[in-house]
Amino acid sequence: MVKVDNINVPTVSVSRSTSVLNGSSSGSARPSQSDQMYRKKNVIISGLTESTDISDAEQVRAICEHHFHYKPWFDENRCRRIGNRTPKLLRITLASEHAASELIYVANSNLKKADADAQSSVSRVYFNPDLTPTEAHQALFTTARAT
Secondary structure (H helix, E strand, O other), rough: OOHHHHHHEEOOOOOOOHHHOOOOOOOOOOEEEHHHHHHHOEEEOOOOOOOOOOHHHHHHHHHHHHHOOOOEEEEEEEEEEOOOOOOOEEEEOOOOOHHHHHHHHHHHHHHHHHOOOOOOHHHHOOOEEEHHHHHHHHHHHHHHHHO
């Protein structure tokens, strides 16, 4: 308790632990700013079948060039499968946040056209931003409420 103008005011102690402030704690609900910046350069691709004949990077480039008439630049070494489901999600890292958002826009615009052709294997491929678990959870509920 602290006395201010003859009134007893309870004091509150605030922890200033670095792990809580920068989001490096495993239980933190707030990601660090560097993590958010890194994620903005990533695109998560779902529904892309895993192949032993062709690399994932070549497969993404072929889809982009053939169906979107768009040629994204990304490092093949920054293209990796993540997650536990089958087929696994594919995360690609592009050169900039602008390049990632442009690819997502082009993909979603052209995939709507591919949806009309139900025979196309591309109609089951989705390009999305790389979201934190909290952002993904919020996006899921926002989408569920909209439908």
